[in-house]
Amino acid sequence: xxKSGGSRGAPRHGxxxxxxxASSPRRGGGRARSARSSTxxxxxxxxxxxxxxxxxxxxGAMPGATPGRWIDTWRERMPHVELELRPVxxxxxxxELLSGEVDAALVRLPLDADGLHVIPLYEEQAVxxxxxxxxxxxxxxxxxxxxxxxxxxxxxxxxxxxTVPGAVAPVFEAPATTADAIATVAAGVGAVIVPMSLxxxxxxxxxxxxxxxxxxxxxxxxxxxxxxxxxxxxxFVGIVRGRTANSSRT
Numbered sequence: 046x047x048k049s050g051g052s053r054g055a056p057r058h059g060x061x062x063x064x065x066x067a068s069s070p071r072r073g074g075g076r077a078r079s080a081r082s083s084t085x086x087x088x089x090x091x092x093x094x095x096x097x098x099x100x101x102x103x104x105g106a107m108p109g110a111t112p113g114r115w116i117d118t119w120r121e122r123m124p125h126v127e128l129e130l131r132p133v134x135x136x137x138x139x140x141e142l143l144s145g146e147v148d149a150a151l152v153r154l155p156l157d158a159d160g161l162h163v164i165p166l167y168e169e170q171a172v173x174x175x176x177x178x179x180x181x182x183x184x185x186x187x188x189x190x191x192x193x194x195x196x197x198x199x200x201x202x203x204x205x206x207x208t209v210p211g212a213v214a215p216v217f218e219a220p221a222t223t224a225d226a227i228a229t230v231a232a233g234v235g236a237v238i239v240p241m242s243l244x245x246x247x248x249x250x251x252x253x254x255x256x257x258x259x260x261x262x263x264x265x266x267x268x269x270x271x272x273x274x275x276x277x278x279x280x281f282v283g284i285v286r287g288r289t290a291n292s293s294r295t
Contacts, residue, residue, distance in 0.1 A: 100125065100127060101126065101127045101129055102119070102123075102126055102127070102277045102281065103128075103129045103131055103146070104147065104149055104281070105133035105138065105150030106150065106151045107132075107138055107151060107152055107153050108132070108134070108135070108223070109153075109169075109240060109245070110265065111242065112130070112151055115281070115285055116128055116130065118284045122280065123277075123280060126277060133150050133152070135153050135202065135204050136202065138153070139157055139161070143160060143270060145273070148269060148273070148277060148278055149268065149269035150268055151166075153264070153266075154263075154264040154265070155264075156266070160270060160271055161268050161269065162268065162274065163266050163267070164282065164285070164286075165264055166267055167264075167265055168262040168263065168264050168265070169241050169242055169262065169263040169265060170257070171207075171239065171240060171241070171260030172239065172240075172241050172244045172255060172256055172260075173192065173236050173237075173256075173257050174236065174244050175230055175235075175236045175252065175255070176232065176251065177250075177251050177253050179233070179253070181255060182255065184255065185256075186258050187255050187257050188257070188258055188259055189257070189260065190211075192209050192211070192212055193209075193210070193211030193212065194211060194212075195236055196212070196213045196214075196215050196235030196236070197213070197238065198215055198220060198229060198230060198234075198235050198236070199226075200219060200226040200237065201219055201220065202223055203223070204239075204243075204263060205263060206261075207238065207260070207261040215235060223243050224247045226239075227247045227252055231249050238257060238261075241254070241256075267285055
């Protein structure tokens with residue numbers, strides 16, 4: 046006969062006689078949930094707002110520069126960005142570029158290119174400017190030999206850096222500017238050699254310009270700071286180089 050009061054069907058206890066409780070948290074479970082809650086509570090870092098795109102492009106231009114057709118193209122392609130044209134003296138063109146006063150500039154070479162990008166654009170022919178009544182106006186073109194024995198003025202802002210062989214230096218102080226030199230020769234005193242664009246810029250009714258066949262050429266270039274090659278600069282470079290609006294490169 047089986048003994049009564051036996052342990053059949055009695056629940057088994059774990060080691061040490063402690064009964065496992067299904068409602069008790071698993072080891073480490075509370076810590077994991079706490080860590081997850083802490084992570085979820087952290088605020089998401091806010092992204093810094095993007096800097097607004099400039100709405101103005103400042104183009105420097107030395108005296109005599111004629112960027113009109115490029116400015117027209119800019120206004121067609123970039124109607125939301127104003128192009129400001131700012132005069133730049135040749136003697137200070139490098140300083141203006143490095144100072145950040147202009148984004149890019151049409152400059153006259155030679156120019157110290159350290160820290161700059163420089164793209165040569167075109168050469169200008171030199172002309173001789175004299176009085177309308179000068180005997181030199183009898184020729185449609187001149188050679189340097191035609192100026193031998195003539196008084197040739199060199200203004201303080203001269204951009205050619207050229208000396209005419211056999212020319213006579215004036216007995217008075219050099220004019221301060223090209224405009225002053227042209228006014229002087231228009232009065233019948235000597236001649237002055239300048240790039241054609243400067244002769245047009247300072248054109249007078251009492252002065253005449255005559256092409257100088259073997260005179261020095263003046264190189265015009267586009268320059269900008271190498272460290273500030275902005276998208277707007279790239280657009281203007283593309284315009285100057287004749288790229289279309291649909292070109293893969295601006």
